[in-house]
Amino acid sequence: MENKLINNFVQQLKNNNEGSSWLDENFSKKMENVNEENAFIRPLPEIRSVAELAAHILIWRIEGIKKLQGVKSYVTMDSPENWRTNEELKIIGWKKLKANLLESQTELVNLLADKTDAYLEENDYVPGYSYKYLVEGLIHHDIYHLGQIGITLKLLNHKQQS
Template sequence: MSRKIVENIIVQLRDIQNGKTWYDDNLENKIEPISETQAFERPIPEVHSAAELIYHIWVWRMHAIKLLRGQESKLSIESPENWKSNEALKKMGWKKLKADLRESQTELIAFLSDKNDDYLENNTYKPNHALKYLVEGIIHHDLYHLGQIGITIKLLDMDR
């Protein structure tokens, strides 16, 4: 059984989190310098804080992990869990948010480690949507919000 797709996905997940990337900093390099105070600060009201973005990435990764395991997940863009307020996230703390994000990546990679391409291409999480589509979507989602974290940081730095 081929594992080319699975191995490529694992490499991409690792690169986004803490690997060497050609596009800019990975998630770890981007979020590590952010202070506890900065993490929960919105540079302007319409732009999410780094903490909001990290939580959002995490909650969708956990959604994907559940679906990959064949479990039910009710998460949708309308769910209150999709975006939590900074006030709610402050109760969790910046260190916990970062730790949860790291743990979700470890969990996702561990799950995929013993899978083959056939598993991703021939199993669906909803009609006409293979698990491969779901995992590729998580990669795209992570990158999209990594860019937003970069914008948030730049805007916060401009205010200082």
């Protein structure tokens, strides 16, 4: 069996992290100039910081990984972990948060690399939703928030130049 779909998902995840894509953007590239000083800054009160966005991506990746492993997960949109405050995240630190984000990507890629296309059609985590739906959602979620990180950084850079 060729497993074209699973291989495509794995490649998309790798590209989103540090590969190339038609977007010419990835997490590694976007975050190379993020540091302890600028990671926790909201450029505007209603715009999340890079750290807040990274932690949000991380919690949903962790939840996705649990679901793919058949482990029950309990995080919801209303859970406090969904959007942690900059004060909470400063305790963790940007370096650790960034490392955890990159590690979660590696864990997700490694988990999927051993699966088949048939696995993607299973739906053990929520009736009516396949693992394919979950993986596609994780990829879309990453790309969406990668764009938000880009906007946050652009606003921060504009603010510094003003």
